[in-house]
Amino acid sequence: MRKPLIGILAYREGAVFFEPDYFRRLIAQGREMGADVFLFSPQDVDTEARQIKGYVPAVEKGWKERLYAWPDVVIDQYRYYPLEKHKGYLPFRQQSLFLYANSRFANKWRVHHVLAADEIMNRWLPESRPFSKQNVAEMLGRYPLLYIKPTNGSGGRSILCVEKRGKGYVLRGRTKIQGTKVQKITSQQELLQRLHQWVHRQKHGNELFFIQQGLRLDLLPNRTIDTRLLIQKNGEGEWKVTGMGVRVGGIKSSTSNLHGGGRAVPAGRFFASRFGQEKARKIIRECGELAHRTVQVIEQHYGSMLEFGLDIGVDVTGRVWLIETNPKPGREILRKTGQLERYQLAIRRPLEYALYLIKQQKRAKEHIS
Template structure:
């Protein structure tokens, strides 16, 4: 009987409280269905000297149970907090990981903006400073001021020039809406300086970015969330995409902030027609593959990316953000449960592919 493949999922936990419990529980179950042994663990569960690891799996009636598990052959990293203990484990040689460490949002944007293969899709972006904000206000009718680390739509501010006034819309750290109407650029600068100080997350920096007119529906911001993943053959493949539509008057489309998920074709075809919608979809797929190749060249082996893509009112596509540990709730919200299930299975399938590849190499070397 062939022994089961052993896959660990590195994540944050406190007691039996886990980050992303619903998704991670589904990931473990997907692994079981594929015939693998899959479990969750955190940095405090690794006993390297004894080569022992404590793993957690979901219990039938809810909650989690722990036990000693075999040392994982491959580890999927879903840890989202850059605490010192995690960083130390991540840079040790204890495990082989399916996905490499990633960088801060600004460094990724800078890398993509300087690569000929993808720079045409990158809005102009800089690290925030009062001087840079002032210069960008003169250049663009819409700007975004946002944290340099992923936040699910928190602490993002939209600045729009309308007639002789500036309209500011944002969501603070608690997703509460903020609005202001100011007359002079200097007032905007003072207001934004205060926002950046008060809304800073984990001592991170802020970015100022060229704004895009993404109101494909009047008074609603829309963008596309596209998921590209490695499949069971280790090849990049787009799992699917959907449109996030923000609440009326909101500065962002994030589902956490009250946004709604709708199928791509329903909105984009209605706005641009069938033929143009197909062209936009092909471009989004092409962009996803190019971005994945460029980032993998730079950071090493990756497993999946969530791309936030803006399609402006003229039909031009822009890359707004890349997330190496993406959610997949958009498929669930669209009731596309086949895509949702596939998006959960693919990381396990890719991890199993890596194990098979490693085992094949060992057999060849033994000969």
């Protein structure tokens, strides 16, 4: 009997894969578990010959290629952005050529609507509306802080936050090229004009932006602080919280993303020092409830999934909010907070789940024949 064969779909530029460190560990882990694991990109698939040019780590560094048979299951780890170099991805993914461990997902704005329609989820979601001058004016009447974000952004790219200060406004933004900028504006009319221009300058193609109720995440002065929680399926196909960590954004930064200068600290300790032991425990429990409900609602709508990295905001009053659901999350937060066993588990779980799927499929086939 041949080994289970697991393909990892990822973006490749020449012979370079991004996140090489993670992929090396994933492949090594797969081998330890008795599976053959390889990386590939859409252009490596020969549908007629039912063969794939796959990549595994070379001995020292880099990747070596060879031909592989059709994989039993594919984990889609392709980080898609609406750029020219990724234009082959969506049509490829839509073909459903494989048994995928993770179904396709949608942009933030659509996902927000799906989640907001659920009564339980709704209380954890900041109010969100499509970007327009009128919606900004209306929401500023109700919230002293607003966030404006692209519907398919990532890594804290192109996020602007607007804060009411006396009669004026302060704008803090991360631009496309990741610089941080602060501006003071005195009239609402000027503000609306500026925001309109900013959105038009930031957007890729016909990308849309939305406005979100701003959360007070400055649990430390002049810092944006939020929590990254990793929830994954295990080898029995059940959802489990693998771990979490708190991200402390750079000084005066409007975002906490690690790529934008944030650093990571352990969640339990951080919340206990800010809110006391008992409330900290309650907050962490609520994060778990939120996470389980999120994946449940998402799966009802989008089909079976593999893992999510949730951006959770705990505001200055200790209230818990869901900011973003990332379907292809990094797991660096676990390593950066020194949780090495959980980090290892975070690499193992997707493979355990993939093997579970293969077993299930085999059983289903035996049942039919």
